[in-house]
Amino acid sequence: MARTHTRRSFLDWLLGTTVLAWLASIVYPVVRYLTPLPAPVHSGPERLTRGDLNKLDEKSFAIVPLGRKRVLVFRDKKQQLHAFSAKCTHEGCTVQFVPAQSVVWCACHNGHFDTEGRVISGPPPRPLPAYVVTKDKDGNIFVAPEKA
């Protein structure tokens, strides 16, 4: 009698411990899931890194990644900031800004766009999609997609 009693209580103890282990295996992922991440939830405007800002000062333009997209940010002759998709609308090469002529140029097939993204010459069929570029008082520059 005593044997079955201790065996049963051992089983009960084992069962209880396993139940706790099982509960832990559920609670742990849930706790991790619920703990908010430090980074922002949703991709808002991207801030240009210091490297990008240096490039912007040096060459008057920088190509910055915004999620999956490449964005061309440049400063025109009037020191105004512009941002367009850096993907040429012809065959998808990355464009660059030529400050001397104040044009956006694609080296692949010699396409030219003006500072508003419109096609001036060459094979590109469509203008460059625009992005919104803003500057805050601390000198940080932000790029965001244009609201549809």
Next chain:
Amino acid sequence: MSDQARYGGVLGWLDNRYDLQPLFRFLGHKEVPIGRHSLLWYFLGGATLFFFMVQVATGALLLMYYRPGEATSYESIRYITTKVPFGWLVRSVHCWSAHLMIVSLIVHMFSVLLLKAYRRPRELTWVSGYALFVIALCFGFSGYLLPWNELAYFATSVGTDSVKSVPVVGQWLLEVLRGGPDVTINTLYRFFSFHVVILPLAIVGLISLHLLFIQRQGMAPPIGETGPSRGMRFFPNFAMRDLLLWLACLLILLVLAVFLPYGPGVPGMEWQLGLKADPLAPAYPGIKPEWYFLWVYQLLKEFPPHILGLEGPQLCLLIVSVLGLLWGLIPWLDRRARAEQESPEFSDLGFAAVFFLLFLMLKAWDIGATKGADEAANLATVARTCAWIVVVLAVAINVVRATVYRHRWFLLSGTEVLHVVLHGFAGVPYLVAAVIAGALGGFALLVGRWRTPGADGGVVRE
């Protein structure tokens, strides 16, 4: 109120205040009837409940990060599956559990049909269960749109389109469902309300009702079983078995979630996030609604644009509604079961329904189609291949029924098999084959009644 502690600890504290004795007495006496082959079937309702509870839990978790909106629905789900720790797991489990819940629900409904558990006095249990089934399908349909991806967008467009065939209020109904004439983000907002508030309230209410009926009446014993019925105590025996099954279901869920995070890769049962919904993009090639709607989708295709003075889709929906209504009225239609008699016709009806739905589903999946072949030839090939599959399965199932379960009544399932054969092998159009098979089946039924008038035990049949 006696002072002595009947139970120790917490239970005793509660008992002192709420008198738990009647509750425990009731629970202690609750029994599950054990028949010849049937105990396994009694677990299916619980399994469905388990999957539902998983849905509630994972759904609540998902809701913490999901943000409905034109620019946020897709993106937030992307965020959940890529950045949130275990977010991929929560979403994957939620999607898998949805489908498994509906599978389990269908098998549960089928088992109730075979066991005739719907018979008097449990008619309302059947009706509430049927309503639960419809609500579950609505859950699936509304939830599908929430990721706001291409697949969801087109599946919803195709799915909601069918309501405009409802006479008089069709167009209004369409616009109410969609929040406008087309599927837009407003549709998502409405579906979100349904999925997260309206349907959960309804289903919790109906589940409570369904369970209340079962608690009050006990589980249905197998039909016509004479002699003292053996029963298994619910607590703790059946309950522990139930828990065992629930753990097994959990295991299956987790394995599926890790190894097949986007579903089995079957059209109508896949949830890869893919591309964001773009109303201006052309429809997704091979777009199919979820698998539990495929039979309606295919049936709609079988109707010509105009038939019998009505529009094809209208007639189809009418027929589907009538069939649905009849299904809900089964407890009253099955006179034999009401009289506690064996009712092989309704068992056979269940199998006939399975063959009917299966054939349409397989056909909707274009099983047997070859790429590049012209459409007309492909339709015939698909019909033939699906017919083969259904016929082989039907023969196998009916052989098992005849040998193991000693069923003798095969008229309805036979009629449906004939229907499939006529359409798939003889190339007869689907509806024409249905009429022919139905006529032959009806004729055979009448002949049977005429030849053995006493066989129905004097119970008048329609």
Next chain:
Amino acid sequence: MKRVLGRTAFGIVASAALAAVVASVVAPDADEPAKSPTSMPASVKQTVNPSQALAGLLNGKDEKGNPALDSDELAYFKSLPGSAVELFNSAVADENITSSRHLAELLKVRMTPDRLDVVLTDNCFMCHTDPESQTEEDLFSMDPKAAGSPPFMSLASLTQDVHMQHGLSCAGCHGGDPSDVMDHDYPPIWPDDADARTRDRSWVPVFCGKCHADVNLVGHFNSDLPTDQLAKYELGVHGKALLKDKDNRSAECVSCHGVHGILGKNDPRSPVYAKNVPATCASCHADARKMQGYRLDDGSPLPTNQFERYRTSVHGKALLERGDTGSPACDDCHGNHATKIPPQRVCEECHAGDGKLFAGSKHKKAFADHGWAECSKCHGYHAIGKTNDEMLAVTKGALCRDCHDEYSKDNPACVATADFFHGSILYLAQGESRVKAEAEQFARQGLDVEPLEDRLGQLGDLLRQLRSQVHTFDADRFMKVGGPADKVLDQLDADAARARREYRRRRLGLYAAMVVIIVLMALLWLKLRSVE
């Protein structure tokens, strides 16, 4: 009494209310106008009916007794506005249309009313479309082949002709007065003798040039059109052949632009529309018979395989198959009117980036010394294929290797540089496809591949730039792009490893949970057994 009164009063009020409601629904509104504002008063509306003679022609029969005009033509006539019907009436009255057959032919063209305006008052047009009065050479019809007329006598294309559309019909080129009747003795502004016209075609460019080289005249119609075509033509190969050498096989205006159905170059049906230009040039240049006797500078016969080769090229596929009009056709390199062998720098017109790189490289002087064409030496000119990395290979038969073997035997750095280019690019390209395949697998496994795909995009970009950098033929400048590309590939490999680790972590987590659940199930079952 009160009750009866009350009920009666209620009855009266209720009936009155009901009557008012019914009346307001049934009776029309007082201030609605008697007629809809869009119905015209009778004094304004006009109908122009076909005159009796015209009606007779409309209902006329052909020699078999069948109606001469079919239902389409009659329907089209019915759709014409009154002004057009008036034109038909006067044409019949002036005996410019005398047969049903002629009328049928005119209606077949489906001209818009403004076009009808131009042609129905033009006697040249009216006579020369009349099958009863013209011989086959002089008749315009919808099916010239069936009528036995030369192909350029198509009525359909004539009515689409750009000169016709601007009001310059027959008289504009052929001279005469279109309001004049049957009189052909007008001062000839073009060579009268048909024989002479075909024997010596040198009059054609000069004839067209009479208008098209006149800035004021052309500016009258389209201030945008250039007027230098004749001047350019005189300098080009075709012009020199025709005008100086009197070679009548040479192309002149009509050869490319057509004659009676000339369409603008932006019209997709025009033979000089960008996509159609190669076929137009090929109509002579791919015909060995037509090209017989022409030779290249070195004495070898002029090839006729250019169109075939062009069709296989990147440019050909882009233009002809994908419709990318940014891709060059024959005229973009050879020139339009001043057609000649293109200058070396022509590729740079589009491929400016590569051209700049080449210009700063050591190949520039080397090629110039050898007298080689800069771009086409390696890339070809008509059959320019998609570049592939194997061109850089150092195996025998590869482009760089073969050339270097022959011409720079004493400079091993050349082969070494090519080898270095080849190796680096191959390494990066293979790395890219490898990671791409892995990314697909990761996506199937439910992992987050977005950062990986972002970086893959960067690598693809850098690879494209790197392949361009080959044109510097200098390892240091090459590495200015190659270095960052290498780094990106290393980061990609790290990303992939991280993804693999994550997946392993998931599997291990699953196995751990599985163990716990299975143990729990076993214990539960044991408990169950012990309870029963």
